[in-house]
Amino acid sequence: MSALRKHEIAFHALGDPTRRAIFEKLERGPLSVAHIAKGMSVTRPAVSQHLKVLREAKLISMDRDGTRSIYRIDPEGLKVIHTWLDRFWDEALYNFSQLAEATEKSKHKK
Amino acid sequence: METIELTTISKEVLVNASQETAFKVFTEKIHSWWPKSHHIGTNPLVESVLEGSKDGRWFSRHEDGSIANVGHVLVWDPFGRLVLAWQVDGNFHYDPNLITEIEVQFIPEGPASTRVKLEHRDLQKLMGGKKIIADMDGGWGMIMNLYKEVADAA
Numbered sequence: 001m002s003a004l005r006k007h008e009i010a011f012h013a014l015g016d017p018t019r020r021a022i023f024e025k026l027e028r029g030p031l032s033v034a035h036i037a038k039g040m041s042v043t044r045p046a047v048s049q050h051l052k053v054l055r056e057a058k059l060i061s062m063d064r065d066g067t068r069s070i071y072r073i074d075p076e077g078l079k080v081i082h083t084w085l086d087r088f089w090d091e092a093l094y095n096f097s098q099l100a101e102a103t104e105k106s107k108h109k110k
Numbered sequence: 111m112e113t114i115e116l117t118t119i120s121k122e123v124l125v126n127a128s129q130e131t132a133f134k135v136f137t138e139k140i141h142s143w144w145p146k147s148h149h150i151g152t153n154p155l156v157e158s159v160l161e162g163s164k165d166g167r168w169f170s171r172h173e174d175g176s177i178a179n180v181g182h183v184l185v186w187d188p189f190g191r192l193v194l195a196w197q198v199d200g201n202f203h204y205d206p207n208l209i210t211e212i213e214v215q216f217i218p219e220g221p222a223s224t225r226v227k228l229e230h231r232d233l234q235k236l237m238g239g240k241k242i243i244a245d246m247d248g249g250w251g252m253i254m255n256l257y258k259e260v261a262d263a264a
Contacts, residue, residue, distance in 0.1 A: 082233065089121050089228060095143035097125045100135040104127035104222055
C-alpha cells in the first residue's frame with residue numbers, strides 16, 4: 001500500500017464524528033470497550049464497528065488484558081499524516097527559497 | 111509518547127536573500143510559491159492573498175469570483191517573525207473552529223543570507239478537528255492526485 005493511500009485512510013477514519021470522539025477519548029489514555037462506550041449515544045456493536053475502522057487505519061491498536069480488549073492510540077496513523085504534511089512543507093519551502101533567491105538577485109541588478 | 115512529536119512539523123532552510131527579502135517573498139508572494147494544487151474552493155485559483163497586519167486575512171480568490179478563507183495572521187512582526195493560523199481541515203475546507211499554527215522565523219545570518227525556520231504545530235487538531243474528510247474520492251483523494259501531477263511535472 002502506498003503512503004498516499006494510507007494517508008487517505010487515516011483521514012477518512014477520522015471523518016466520522018463518533019470515531020473522532022472515540023479517538024479523542026483514547027488520547028487521554030488506553031481504555032476498554034466498556035469504558036469507551038460509556039456516555040456515548042451509540043450502541044456497543046456500533047462502537048466495536050468504529051473501533052474496527054480506526055484499527056484498520058492504524059490510528060489505534062488493541063491488546064488483550066485477560067478477557068478484556070484494551071484500545072490505545074497507535075502513532076502509526078498519525079505518522080502517515082505527518083509524513084504527508086512534512087513533504088508538503090518541503091516542496092513549499094523549496095519553492096519559496098528559489099523565489100526569494102531570484103528576487104534578491106534581481107534587486108542587485110537594478 | 112511518540113504521538114506528541116507527531117503533532118509538530120519543523121523545517122529549516124538557509125536562503126541566499128536578505129531578511130527583508132525573505133520575509134516579503136514569504137508574505138507578499140505566497141501565491142507564487144505555495145504549491146498550486148494545495149488550495150481550497152472548488153473553482154480554479156486566481157490568487158492567494160495574505161494581508162500584512164495582525165489579524166490580516168489569508169484567503170484565495172477564484173475564477174468564479176468566489177473567495178475561500180484559509181486562515182489569518184496571529185503575529186505580524188516584520189521582518190523577523192510571522193505566526194499564521196491555518197484553519198483548513200483535512201478535507202480542505204475552512205473551519206473557523208480549527209486553528210493549527212504556522213510559525214515562521216527569519217533569522218539573518220548575513221546581508222544576503224537568512225535562516226528560515228518553520229514550525230507547523232497542533233496537528234492533532236487537524237486530525238481530531240471537526241469536519242475532517244468525509245468524502246475520500248472527491249476531497250483529499252482528488253487533491254492528492256492533483257498534488258502528485260504537479261510534483262511530477264515540476
